[in-house]
Amino acid sequence: xATVTSWVEHxxxxxxxxxxxxxxxxxxLWLTIAVxxxxxxxxxxxxxxxxxxxxxxxxxxGSNDYKKNITDW
Amino acid sequence: xxxxxxxxxxxxxxxxxxxxxxxMFLIHVGFCMYEVGASRYKHxxxxxxxxxxxxxxxxxxxxxxxxWIYWAFPTGPGIAPxxxxxxxxxxxxxxxxxxxxxxxxxxxxxxxxxxxxxxxxWAAFLLFSWTAASIVSGxxxxxxxxxxxxxLAIAIGSVFWTIDAAWGWHFDGWxxxxxxxxxxxxxxxxxxIAGGFALGVLAVLGPRIGKFxxxxxxxNIGPRxxxxxxxxxxxxxxxxxxxxxxxxxxxxxxxxEYGMEGVTFFTATNIYVTPTTLSGITMTFLLSLSGGLxxxxxxxxxxxxxxxxxxxxxxxxxxxxxxxxxxxxxxxIAGIGTYIAYKMHYWVERRFKIDDAVGAVAVHGxxxxxxxxxxxxxxxxxxxxxxxxxGYAAIxxxxxxxxxxxxxxxxxxxxxxxxxxxxxxxxxxxxxxEVELAGLDYNIMEAANKDEKAVASSNR
Numbered sequence: 001x002a003t004v005t006s007w008v009e010h011x012x013x014x015x016x017x018x019x020x021x022x023x024x025x026x027x028x029l030w031l032t033i034a035v036x037x038x039x040x041x042x043x044x045x046x047x048x049x050x051x052x053x054x055x056x057x058x059x060x061x062g063s064n065d066y067k068k069n070i071t072d073w
Numbered sequence: 074x075x076x077x078x079x080x081x082x083x084x085x086x087x088x089x090x091x092x093x094x095x096x097m098f099l100i101h102v103g104f105c106m107y108e109v110g111a112s113r114y115k116h117x118x119x120x121x122x123x124x125x126x127x128x129x130x131x132x133x134x135x136x137x138x139x140x141w142i143y144w145a146f147p148t149g150p151g152i153a154p155x156x157x158x159x160x161x162x163x164x165x166x167x168x169x170x171x172x173x174x175x176x177x178x179x180x181x182x183x184x185x186x187x188x189x190x191x192x193x194x195w196a197a198f199l200l201f202s203w204t205a206a207s208i209v210s211g212x213x214x215x216x217x218x219x220x221x222x223x224x225l226a227i228a229i230g231s232v233f234w235t236i237d238a239a240w241g242w243h244f245d246g247w248x249x250x251x252x253x254x255x256x257x258x259x260x261x262x263x264x265x266i267a268g269g270f271a272l273g274v275l276a277v278l279g280p281r282i283g284k285f286x287x288x289x290x291x292x293n294i295g296p297r298x299x300x301x302x303x304x305x306x307x308x309x310x311x312x313x314x315x316x317x318x319x320x321x322x323x324x325x326x327x328x329x330e331y332g333m334e335g336v337t338f339f340t341a342t343n344i345y346v347t348p349t350t351l352s353g354i355t356m357t358f359l360l361s362l363s364g365g366l367x368x369x370x371x372x373x374x375x376x377x378x379x380x381x382x383x384x385x386x387x388x389x390x391x392x393x394x395x396x397x398x399x400x401x402x403x404x405x406i407a408g409i410g411t412y413i414a415y416k417m418h419y420w421v422e423r424r425f426k427i428d429d430a431v432g433a434v435a436v437h438g439x440x441x442x443x444x445x446x447x448x449x450x451x452x453x454x455x456x457x458x459x460x461x462x463x464g465y466a467a468i469x470x471x472x473x474x475x476x477x478x479x480x481x482x483x484x485x486x487x488x489x490x491x492x493x494x495x496x497x498x499x500x501x502x503x504x505x506x507e508v509e510l511a512g513l514d515y516n517i518m519e520a521a522n523k524d525e526k527a528v529a530s531s532n533r
Contacts, residue, residue: 016186016187017186018180018181018185018186018187018188019180019183019184019185019186020184020185020186021183021184024180027177027178027179027180028178031137031177031178034133034137035137038130038133038134038137042220042223042224045219045220045223046218046220046223046501049218049219049220050218050220050501052516053218053504053505053508054505056505056507056508056511056515056516057505057506057507057508058507059507059511060507060511061507061510061511061512061515062510062511063510063511063512065511065515066114066115066511066512066514066515066518068522069515069518069519069521069522070114070518070522071518071521071522071525072525
């Protein structure tokens with residue numbers, strides 16, 4: 001829902017409201033979603049990283065084996 | 074903004090901070106290049122990603138709670154009374170006990186037609202946060218998990234450095250009032266704390282495989298791409314122009330601010346709202362860079378890596394007092410700090426088997442501490458604040474030494490060590506030994522090689 005429907009009316013008010021973003025009053029909801037996303041990111045990427053490294057560790061490549069995988073420029 | 078002059082001042086200030094943010098972005102570009110250049114080929118891409126991902130992690134947490142902490146804890150809490158009153162418009166009590174402008178749900182933390190400063194000021198501080206986290210990132214390359222580094226980056230970037238900024242880098246900070254702490258361009262509040270934090274992590278993380286011989290002799294694992302390192306450090310120098318400008322308030326009438334009736338005195342000020350000039354700090358910045366470069370070249374016998382790092386260490390050493398020093402004082406102080414940082418790096422490496430891959434603890438931590446201590450002597454007796462009669466101690470050596478201990482030790486080394494211990498205990502701190510030997514990029518390189526072979530053998 002639009003917070004501002006007419007800039008003329010908005011800016012000519014006795015006291016101009018500063019906030020113009022949509023859905024004023026629902027900031028708590030956006031913050032909650034953002035915090036959940038942030039925490040999920042740590043869990044998901046942390047698990048993925050550990051799994052990938054365990055897999056590589058089991059292959060036990062030598063410390064110079066990467067050289068055979070160097071591609072052309 | 075109802076008159077043209079007021080509007081011009083406000084919009085100028087808004088644009089000024091915006092420019093500093095853009096310039097400071099180059100610090101991060103430089104750190105990324107520097108770290109990749111210092112890492113070995115088989116770790117390049119992960120090294121880059123580790124440093125890059127601190128950008129979103131520190132940014133979102135800085136929005137959630139980092140900025141709030143800065144405005145919540147200048148008084149300790151409970152160590153020294155606040156001077157924030159109704160007249161300053163910055164009363165404690167809004168937004169979870171801090172100031173309203175730091176509450177992530179407050180309308181001022183968004184596009185707001187009645188405010189032109191909060192967002193750019195928030196962003197300038199955020200870029201300082203990235204710098205703090207990036208300093209730690211360089212020291213621990215090639216053996217830490219991205220997961221662990223993400224936690225540590227948030228800890229230093231959105232929690233511990235912002236506590237020290239509230240205490241010692243805020244016009245209402247208790248360290249100014251009680252200790253006479255002065256740190257205009259963040260020798261301590263960014264560099265010493267980040268260096269101390271990195272040292273705490275390194276003490277738990279351990280060295281890279283092969284760094285020390287079986288008899289304990291350190292081996293040099295020098296930068297694999299010196300050109301990338303050099304360009305990276307040049308970019309960090311460039312970004313430091315923005316860093317210095319962002320530590321100032323560009324235009325302020327100190328007459329009414331200090332309660333001087335009938336006095337008008339427009340000037341730039343530092344973060345403590347005491348006067349300085351952008352013109353003057355341009356000279357102190359360049360002379361401290363020069364002092365560091367000269368000293369770094371001399372002490373390292375012309376080693377490019379340490380000469381460039383010396384320039385940075387020089388700036389960092391002189392930064393605490395560069396709002397007031399004579400440029401030639403900046404030159405000498407920078408030279409001393411760089412010499413000590415270089416010597417300390419190799420002594421600590423040999424004595425405690427600390428593998429600081431890029432010399433971050435030395436360049437930021439030791440140089441920052443030296444800078445604080447020297448500042449206490451050279452600026453002894455200067456007021457730490459312009460708010461006379463409100464209980465601020467003057468700058469003094471003891472206060473600055475205690476301040477250095479708080480920055481490097483209490484808020485830097487100790488939290489870094491504790492968090493690293495917890496992550497180590499959970500098995501999340503260090504990558505497996507086999508992965509470190511093979512290279513963090515092994516899987517990516519192997520996949521790229523298969524793709525290349527498949528493409529090369531194709532005929533349609």
